[in-house]
Amino acid sequence: MGTREHDHRSRTTWLVASVLVVCAAAPLYAEPPVGPAAVPEGGEVAPPPLPSAAATDSAAEILGPPAPLWGVTKFLGRDIAPGDKTQAFVVASESFAGTSVEIPALIVRGDHPGPTLCLTAGVHGDELSGVEIVREVFVGVNPRELSGMVIGLPVVNIHGFRRSSRYLPDRRDLNRYFPGNPDGSSASRIAAAVFESVIRRCNALVDFHTGSFHRTNLPQIRADLSSDRLLEFAESFGAGVVVHGYGPQGTLRRAATEAGIPAITYEAGEPMRFQRDDIARGVDGVRRFMRAFGMEAAVEEPTAPQHVYYQSRWVRVNDGGIFITERALGDRIRGGEVLGSVVDPISNHRSEVYAPFDGHVIGMAFSQVVIPGFAAFHIGIEPLATVGPEPELPATDSPAAAPAEAALSADQLDAEEHPE
Ligand SMILES: [Zn+2]
Numbered sequence: 416m417g418t419r420e421h422d423h424r425s426r427t428t429w430l431v432a433s434v435l436v437v438c439a440a441a442p443l444y445a446e447p448p449v450g451p452a453a454v455p456e457g458g459e460v461a462p463p464p465l466p467s468a469a470a471t472d473s474a475a476e477i478l479g480p481p482a483p484l485w486g487v488t489k490f491l492g493r494d495i496a497p498g499d500k501t502q503a504f505v506v507a508s509e510s511f512a513g514t515s516v517e518i519p520a521l522i523v524r525g526d527h528p529g530p531t532l533c534l535t536a537g538v539h540g541d542e543l544s545g546v547e548i549v550r551e552v553f554v555g556v557n558p559r560e561l562s563g564m565v566i567g568l569p570v571v572n573i574h575g576f577r578r579s580s581r582y583l584p585d586r587r588d589l590n591r592y593f594p595g596n597p598d599g600s601s602a603s604r605i606a607a608a609v610f611e612s613v614i615r616r617c618n619a620l621v622d623f624h625t626g627s628f629h630r631t632n633l634p635q636i637r638a639d640l641s642s643d644r645l646l647e648f649a650e651s652f653g654a655g656v657v658v659h660g661y662g663p664q665g666t667l668r669r670a671a672t673e674a675g676i677p678a679i680t681y682e683a684g685e686p687m688r689f690q691r692d693d694i695a696r697g698v699d700g701v702r703r704f705m706r707a708f709g710m711e712a713a714v715e716e717p718t719a720p721q722h723v724y725y726q727s728r729w730v731r732v733n734d735g736g737i738f739i740t741e742r743a744l745g746d747r748i749r750g751g752e753v754l755g756s757v758v759d760p761i762s763n764h765r766s767e768v769y770a771p772f773d774g775h776v777i778g779m780a781f782s783q784v785v786i787p788g789f790a791a792f793h794i795g796i797e798p799l800a801t802v803g804p805e806p807e808l809p810a811t812d813s814p815a816a817a818p819a820e821a822a823l824s825a826d827q828l829d830a831e832e833h834p835e
Pocket of ligand 1: 538539542623624625
């Protein structure tokens, strides 16, 4: 179909672009200085050879040159040595009782030098699959075979997680407050604590989410694809679908990207559930990324085609009532086809929900009671059908930058319904 199939740029072009990126943004891959007290007795031991020269080249292109020293590093108030697999806590805020709130961090420091990969989940406290993905990655990584460091925050919104809530106790959405402000609202303070103590240490970030409120997502990566580096990062994950977007202001992904830290979101499934297939795909994606960028030994593996969407839209219902979907995640749709219907339970008035264009169902609501304007289907738009082969990268999830001629209203991706 019209999707763009994994067409990596030529090696030469990529190399030149990467060198420029590395020069412009250096040091992307820099460990904090290793002070004399942090170096183990006897000085630095020459690290064993890296698992794969090819993978190391790739990591250097994306993440910058390896750190010159690799030893004990200070992190979250602790000394973390090569080979350590341990836990620490981000002290984020005061609870109502005046006690500290601690956000758990899982840390693996490899025996070999390399970048720091961060994994965050549970920014929305009811989105559970990512919590399990981070746990499984942490359990599965062997520090003896790891080049670099993996930091996982399985439950960023610990308040929401305890209450099975997407939000913080004051109904604020933590994922609108990054990078945060230590003197701001409760949400802003939590965001600042996480961002300053953890995120700024990362050379790359994967933030895990699911659909929100009775909606579900086809497994997909979201990233700012105007960056070649992020396109490469997103495709290396191998989720199958990649969707362009900057992310709404205040999301962890956007704040990290704007701070120069390559960040992607893995979206899959629905909230309040642990979904085995989505979890397995997420764990596989992280490990594939780690192999692609030299953090683990590379293995020969087939690269599945990635469908890359530079534009996506929500299709909304125009009437209130009982919404019944007639589509499933992953369906290909044609403009004008019926996607579902809404029936008024009192008047029996029925209206159809039509596809406004060709595309691919990448997210959708389950059948439920809805009000007019409810976002029912998230459609990845076939590039050739609407925007031509080289799209100009409009912001698909920023209402302010939504194309004026869009068939749908400019609030098509408002904060409430955007599933990040
Ligand atoms: Zn979310």
